[in-house]
Every structure is written in structure tokens, then in C-alpha cells.
Amino acid sequence: MIEHRPFLSLGAIRRDWLDARLHFRFGETGHADHAPLGPLYVWNDDVFAPHSGFGLHAHRDAEIVTWVRSGAITHEDDAGNCARLVADSVQAMSAGTAIHHAERNEEDMPARLFQIWLRPRTPGGTPRWATRACSRELREGRFITLASGDPADVSAGALPINADARVRIATLREGTPVQHVLPMPGLAYLVADHGRLDVGYVRLAPRDGVVIRDEAQLMLTARDDTDVVIVELLRKGG
Template structure:
């Protein structure tokens, strides 16, 4: 089964410094019918204005994967980690029992990112943070796993997360087709970033989302050059 969530149908959080579109309902925000999908319960399409962002704040019991689509953000946390993440960078943070962190755009141009939150497989634990770059060249025409709770994925370069899920990305060119096999139970969430994408008979506009349940394979054809970001549930 496949459910289309057009970008223009998503709920909006608008501040002086933040424009966010919510693929899932979280607390009082988001559409009531946009319920979580297994461990996946937040996917926000965020744009931070220059010289703005989230100051130091706390998280616990959550796995957060951040994909920087354009611009750059600066991460800082109370474990002593600090890094500037440029476009094509991914960050994975396990909040564990508690972590305080800040995430800011310290640049002179906007930053666009996906914020993906997952319920942890096991509660508690020591907070953990890591980052890596995944260039367009390395993901051209194929899916690369950015972060995963599967040890086999971690051994081949994915950032570790404490969740029954994997976060992947592929870049495909206009007219190209990818046939992507889903591991049982065949649940996933798909977003076409900056180009149009056909998934089976469904036509996605840029930044549209797609809820996939009980499917064994997806056939994806690009109508423009685009990135495809997918969260697959593996438990």
C-alpha cells in the first residue's frame, strides 16, 4: 500500500527564522492523519534563516538523523562535540539518557535540511554523535546507507543508530529508473528532494512524501535530476 503526502498538504511551522514542513504529526503540530510509521515519528523539511537556529536544548530517548541539503549548519553538544556540516553531510545523534545540543546556521545564506527522528530500539544509554559526507558522486545511480541500526550497514560505512531503521539516499538523473527491494515487512517513507519522481503510478512533485507499507519492491523513475531519501524500517 502507498499513501502520497504532497508537500503542499503538509502542516507548516513558520517563525522569523524557521520555515518547517512536517511530514508527520508531532505533539500539537502536523496533520492528525499523518501518523508515525513504526519507529519513524518525525520528518521535518526545515529551512533556517542566516545567523539563526536552535540554541542549547535537551533531548532524551530519541535517535536524530540530519541530512544537510544546502547551506551549512553548526552542531555543538555538552559532550564536547562541535562541527560545521556542509551540504551533502549527514549527522546521527543518539540522545540516550540525555544530551544537550545546539544546531545553528552561522552562515550568510539559508540552510535547508531534513530532520528525521526515530524511537530508539532500547532505552537509555550513553549519548553518541557522528557525522560523515556523502557526495553526489558516491550516490549516483544507487542507494547509499547514511545511518542504520543494522550492524552490517555500519560495517560498510553507515553511521550507527539505536533504531530498527536505516536512512538511505540516491541521486538519479532525469529518465533513469531504480528498482529498489524492501526487506520485510516492507515499510518505508520516501521523499523526492528537488526533482519530480514517479514511484509506480504515483507522481511526486519536489519534496513530496510517500508512505509505503507491505511492499516488496519500489520502481522509481526520475522526471528530473533528483535526490531520493528513504527511511526503511528493518524490525
């Protein structure tokens, strides 16, 4: 089953510096039917205005994966990590028992990013942070795993997360079909970033999402050049 979540149906948070759309309901914000999918409970489509962002704040017991789509953000945390993440970069942060971090756009142009939060397999633990780049050339026509709770993915270069999920990205070209096999149990959430995409019989506009349930494989056909980001669940219960 493929459930379409059009971008314009998503909950919104708007500040003078932030324009966020919520693929999943968070607190009282968002569509009542946009419930979490297993451990996946936040997928925000964020735009940070120049010279703005989140100051130092705390997280615990969350696996947070951030994909920078354009512009750049600067990360700092109380574990001593500091980095400027440019477009086509991903960071994975395990909050563990607690971590304080700041995420700001210190640039002169807006920053666009996906913020994806997953519930950990087990609570607590030592906080952890890592980052990597994934160029368009590397992901051209195929999915690359950015972060994963599967040790085999981590051995192949994915960032480690403490969750039963993997986060993947592909750059698909207009008119090119791709058949994508999902891991059991066939649960996933997918977003087309900046172009139209057919997922089976469902046509996505840019920034639309789909919930995928009980599907062994997907036929993806790009109607425009687009990036496709997917979170695949690795266990039924999540």
C-alpha cells in the same frame, strides 16, 4: 500500498528564522492522518535563515538523523562535540539518557535540511554523535546507507543508530528508472527532494513524501534530476 503526502498538505511551523514542514504530525501540529510509521515519528523539512537556529536544548531517548541539503549548519553539544556540517553531510545523534545540543546556521545563506527522528530500540544509554559526508558522485544512480541500526550497514560505513531502521539516499537522473528492493516488512517513508519522481503509479512533486506499506520492491523513475531520501524499517513492530 503507496500513500502520497503532498508537500502542501504537510503541517507547517513558521518563525521569523524557521520555515518547517512536518511529514508526520507532531503534538498538535500537522495533518491528523500523518501518523508515525513504526519508530519513525518525525521527518521535518527545515529551512534555517542565515545566522539563526536552535540554541542549546535537551533531547533524550531519540535517534536523530540530520541530512544537510544545502548551506551549512554548526552543531555543538555538552559532550564536547563541535562541527560545521556542509551540504551533502549527515549527522546521527543518539540522545540516550540526555544530551544538550545546539544547531545553528552561522552562514550568510539559508540552510536546508531534513531532520529525522526515530524511537530507540531500548531507552537510555550513553549519548553518541557522529558525522560523515556522502557526495553526489558516490550516490549517483544508487542508494547509499547514511545511518542504520543494522550492524552490517555500520560495518560498511553507515553511521550507527539505536533503531530498527536505515536512512538511505540516492541521486537519480531524469528519465532513469531504478528498481529498489525493500527489506521485510516492506515499510518505508520516501521523499523526493528537489525534482519530480514517479514511485510506482504515484507521481511526486518536489518535497512530496510517500508512506510505503507491504511492498517488496519499488520502481522509481525520476522526471527531473533529484535526490531521494528513504527510511526503511527493519522490523514489523518497530
